[in-house]
Amino acid sequence: MKRDPRRSSPVQAKRPESAAPKPGSRRLVLLGCMLLAVVVGFAWLRQYSNQQRQATLEQLSALVAQQPDQAEETLRAMLNETPDSAEVRQLVFQCLYGQGKYEEAAEFAVDWVNRSGESYEAHYALAKTRHALAQLPAATESMRTAMHLSPKTDARQEIGVELLGMLIEAEDTSAARTQFDYLRSIGADGQVPKLQLAYLLRLEGRFEDARRLLGEVLDASPDSVAAKMLLGVVHLDLGEYDLAAKQLAEVVADQPENKEAHFKLALALGRLGRTSEAARHFAINQRLVQASQAVLERRGDKEEAVRREE
Amino acid sequence: MRSRFTLSLVPVGRTLAWATLLCLPGCQQSVPVQNEGEPSARQQTTSTNHALFVDITKSSQVNVNYKSGHSDNNYALLETVGGGVALVDFDHDGLLDLFFAGGGRLAREMSAIRGERCKLFRNVADLKFHDVSSTGFVPETAFYSHGVTGMDYNADGWTDLLVTGYGGVQLLQNQGDGSFLDVTRDAGLEVFGWFTAAAAADLDRDGNADLFLSQYCDWKPEFESGRFCGDAKQGIRDSCPPQDFDPAPDLLFRNSANGQFESVTEAANVRADGRGLGVVAGDFNGDDWIDVFVANDAGNNHLYWGGDSWPLREAGLAGGVATNEYGLPEGSMGIAVADYDGDLDPDLFVTNFELENNSLYRNDGNDFFQHMTAVAGLSGDCFSFTGFGAGFGDMDGDGWEDLFVVNGSVYHHTGQSPYRQPAYLFKNNQGRFQDVSASGGSFFEMRHPARGAALGDLNNDGALDLVIVRQNEPAVVLRGTQAPKRWLSIELRGVGGDPRAVGAVVSTVYQGRQLARWVVSGQGYLSQFDTRFVFPRDADVDEPVFVRWPSGTMERFNRLRDGRTNLLVEGEGVETGPAS
Numbered sequence: 001m002k003r004d005p006r007r008s009s010p011v012q013a014k015r016p017e018s019a020a021p022k023p024g025s026r027r028l029v030l031l032g033c034m035l036l037a038v039v040v041g042f043a044w045l046r047q048y049s050n051q052q053r054q055a056t057l058e059q060l061s062a063l064v065a066q067q068p069d070q071a072e073e074t075l076r077a078m079l080n081e082t083p084d085s086a087e088v089r090q091l092v093f094q095c096l097y098g099q100g101k102y103e104e105a106a107e108f109a110v111d112w113v114n115r116s117g118e119s120y121e122a123h124y125a126l127a128k129t130r131h132a133l134a135q136l137p138a139a140t141e142s143m144r145t146a147m148h149l150s151p152k153t154d155a156r157q158e159i160g161v162e163l164l165g166m167l168i169e170a171e172d173t174s175a176a177r178t179q180f181d182y183l184r185s186i187g188a189d190g191q192v193p194k195l196q197l198a199y200l201l202r203l204e205g206r207f208e209d210a211r212r213l214l215g216e217v218l219d220a221s222p223d224s225v226a227a228k229m230l231l232g233v234v235h236l237d238l239g240e241y242d243l244a245a246k247q248l249a250e251v252v253a254d255q256p257e258n259k260e261a262h263f264k265l266a267l268a269l270g271r272l273g274r275t276s277e278a279a280r281h282f283a284i285n286q287r288l289v290q291a292s293q294a295v296l297e298r299r300g301d302k303e304e305a306v307r308r309e310e
Numbered sequence: 311m312r313s314r315f316t317l318s319l320v321p322v323g324r325t326l327a328w329a330t331l332l333c334l335p336g337c338q339q340s341v342p343v344q345n346e347g348e349p350s351a352r353q354q355t356t357s358t359n360h361a362l363f364v365d366i367t368k369s370s371q372v373n374v375n376y377k378s379g380h381s382d383n384n385y386a387l388l389e390t391v392g393g394g395v396a397l398v399d400f401d402h403d404g405l406l407d408l409f410f411a412g413g414g415r416l417a418r419e420m421s422a423i424r425g426e427r428c429k430l431f432r433n434v435a436d437l438k439f440h441d442v443s444s445t446g447f448v449p450e451t452a453f454y455s456h457g458v459t460g461m462d463y464n465a466d467g468w469t470d471l472l473v474t475g476y477g478g479v480q481l482l483q484n485q486g487d488g489s490f491l492d493v494t495r496d497a498g499l500e501v502f503g504w505f506t507a508a509a510a511a512d513l514d515r516d517g518n519a520d521l522f523l524s525q526y527c528d529w530k531p532e533f534e535s536g537r538f539c540g541d542a543k544q545g546i547r548d549s550c551p552p553q554d555f556d557p558a559p560d561l562l563f564r565n566s567a568n569g570q571f572e573s574v575t576e577a578a579n580v581r582a583d584g585r586g587l588g589v590v591a592g593d594f595n596g597d598d599w600i601d602v603f604v605a606n607d608a609g610n611n612h613l614y615w616g617g618d619s620w621p622l623r624e625a626g627l628a629g630g631v632a633t634n635e636y637g638l639p640e641g642s643m644g645i646a647v648a649d650y651d652g653d654l655d656p657d658l659f660v661t662n663f664e665l666e667n668n669s670l671y672r673n674d675g676n677d678f679f680q681h682m683t684a685v686a687g688l689s690g691d692c693f694s695f696t697g698f699g700a701g702f703g704d705m706d707g708d709g710w711e712d713l714f715v716v717n718g719s720v721y722h723h724t725g726q727s728p729y730r731q732p733a734y735l736f737k738n739n740q741g742r743f744q745d746v747s748a749s750g751g752s753f754f755e756m757r758h759p760a761r762g763a764a765l766g767d768l769n770n771d772g773a774l775d776l777v778i779v780r781q782n783e784p785a786v787v788l789r790g791t792q793a794p795k796r797w798l799s800i801e802l803r804g805v806g807g808d809p810r811a812v813g814a815v816v817s818t819v820y821q822g823r824q825l826a827r828w829v830v831s832g833q834g835y836l837s838q839f840d841t842r843f844v845f846p847r848d849a850d851v852d853e854p855v856f857v858r859w860p861s862g863t864m865e866r867f868n869r870l871r872d873g874r875t876n877l878l879v880e881g882e883g884v885e886t887g888p889a890s
Binding site for chain 2: 134169170202203205236237239259260262263264266267270271275278279282285286289292
């Protein structure tokens with residue numbers, strides 16, 4: 001066959017006969033291509049698998065809130081395969097917390113903190129778990145760390161309000177006051193901190209101060225049921241039964257299923273001598289109490305409690 | 311992946327409900343679990359020399375175990391109730407003696423129940439006690455016993471004892487010679503049931519101490535032996551909860567003066583829907599009629615207002631003492647009565663089941679009480695534990711009524727908190743309580759399966775001592791160390807009525823403040839406290855003591871002697887006109 005000189009190069013022309021591709025080298029190229037294909041395939045598969053895993057985790061995270069026991073089983077299996085996966089570990093933590101397995105949840109929370117020391121979410125998780133375990137001083141400390149590590153002001157405010165709640169719970173009135181001032185300095189001077197402070201004042205027996213603060217809250221948020229309720233209780237404390245009855249009647253109107261409000265209203269009405277009205281609200285309270293989850297569970301009627309929950 | 315941790319990082323303001331706000335103190339869902347046998351985490355802040363109480367059990371020679379029958383591994387509800395102790399001077403030697411309920415035994419498979427002997431320890435001075443129960447002076451108790459209450463049913467001036475338990479009650483008449491005679495049958499008190507606490511007081515003001523008996527459940531061994539309670543998954547058995555059994559009716563017996571009791575339960579309209587574990591009788595509203603408060607387990611508490619005609623008026627719910635501050639019934643056990651806030655009326659304190667705060671009900675007058683646990687600083691501390699014995703007493707000699715609480719779980723394996731639990735001491739700082747358990751001494755460093763307990767001055771030194779009954783472990787005797795610098799003790803003797811003067815009020819002035827103490831029957835848990843009162847006295851003023859007798863008369867007593875018990879007999883003081 002005659003060669004086309006335009007397609008020939010001097011090099012080609014000089015190429016010895018032996019340099020021409022042989023069937024063996026073609027196999028090598030083919031092998032290389034196959035290897036490349038395998039590598040690309042693996043990479044694709046891995047990406048696909050990651051996507052699948054991500055999708056699975058997305059699904060599981062939704063399941064965590066709904067059925068933590070089922071999610072836990074799957075997540076634990078995943079944890080066996082990828083024991084260092086932060087996402088899986090966090091989801092397992094949430095499962096445990098959601099099921100009330102606080103001891104185990106605490107272990108995961110501590111691990112989370114150790115692995116990501118600057119994560120405010122990890123410290124927050126630990127704080128919530130310790131709180132559930134009634135380890136109040138440790139919970140308070142973790143919550144404080146979470147608050148200071150949180151990068152955004154709104155998160156800091158929200159966590160700060162929770163910390164204030166814990167300090168009140170611990171009846172650490174001095175720290176609670178400091179925290180209240182701090183919250184105000186970062187702009188968290190809304191209704192909730194004020195309500196908490198009012199609650200604190202009531203705990204201290206400073207009923208009149210609590211009443212004044214609750215008045216401010218209600219001026220700003222006249223529909224706050226929580227403020228109305230607490231004000232009703234403070235009126236009871238002060239022996240202002242007519243004001244208590246008025247306030248608590250509003251709460252009952254807003255929340256007809258609020259058993260505590262019916263109870264307090266009945267107490268106030270009884271002290272005013274309005275015994276038949278008091279009896280009616282006691283009866284409603286008792287009916288609501290009988291039906292409540294807590295009472296059913298304490299009575300061991302777990303099936304009925306679960307049915308009601310459903 | 312972004313963290314999906316969203317426990318409550320939603321804006322708090324949108325989620326915070328009233329209940330959440332109010333639940334802040336003590337609404338934890340779980341509790342820390344310590345292993346049994348470990349000391350309490352509490353660190354003592356004072357040396358033993360300065361502790362409020364010193365454990366003298368060994369040197370006192372009081373060696374008694376309340377036997378619950380647990381050794382047979384039945385895990386029956388009966389075994390959970392426990393026992394109490396009475397501090398009474400049965401031999402009139404001026405020293406308080408100790409009478410312990412014995413408990414009992416359930417044969418394996420609960421096929422039979424028998425009682426263990428109750429124990430009487432005579433106080434022979436210097437805080438030494440001799441066991442005199444084996445000398446034949448204390449009749450055996452055939453039934454499984456729980457509680458013991460002092461009374462003087464025949465008004466002869468000698469303290470008789472009423473023992474309660476599963477199977478009945480036993481009235482032990484004090485013969486005045488150091489021995490007791492079982493007069494249960496002659497007194498008409500042969501009843502069958504599960505009797506826990508008892509209170510003796512003259513409800514109808516006929517001069518004789520009547521008897522209020524609380525019953526727990528309608529329980530029989532066969533009800534429980536056939537069912538499995540506990541952790542079914544792991545096959546761990548524990549006792550069934552009381553809610554599995556119907557309440558048993560409380561009973562009221564009228565003492566008809568000739569040593570005979572007759573049931574007036576129906577006439578008095580005593581309720582049958584409580585699982586009673588605690589009873590206290592006294593005048594809670596100052597109308598000179600005896601009132602009765604019943605602490606019920608797993609249900610509303612009952613409060614009966616006495617009056618000149620029966621039926622009694624039950625008003626626990628309306629009075630604000632039936633439930634917690636949210637209107638929820640609790641598992642109530644022991645009761646303490648005192649004027650904790652210095653407003654000169656008797657307030658009530660009730661110990662409750664685990665994961666419930668104890669309840670402090672402030673007496674607001676006009677037959678109303680207000681739940682003040684949180685405001686008084688008593689929420690949270692005991693929340694994790696099951697409270698049993700409790701009592702008010704001025705344990706540091708400052709005139710304010712302090713408080714003790716002893717705890718212990720009813721579940722061996724499946725409770726929210728450990729079987730052994732710490733006891734607590736709360737100092738009363740002018741109506742607000744402070745946990746001072748860390749200054750309580752060695753007993754308060756450890757955890758215990760405690761039940762009944764009673765306060766009293768065992769060695770007449772002006773400092774209140776404490777005796778605690780524990781489940782299947784030796785009872786504990788604690789010597790109080792904090793007597794007032796100057797003090798006197800008051801003992802009352804009613805004339806023409808109940809000699810023990812239940813319903814009377816004693817008051818005096820100390821540091822410009824009026825102190826008042828109420829004579830009640832049945833407080834604590836299954837136990838009898840010392841009925842004498844120790845008052846601190848000013849250094850340079852001899853304030854008189856006023857007694858308002860159950861009859862309504864008020865007398866003033868002058869020229870009382872320091873550092874000793876003064877017996878005030880009705881009619882021997884200076885009448886001061888109508889009491890106010």
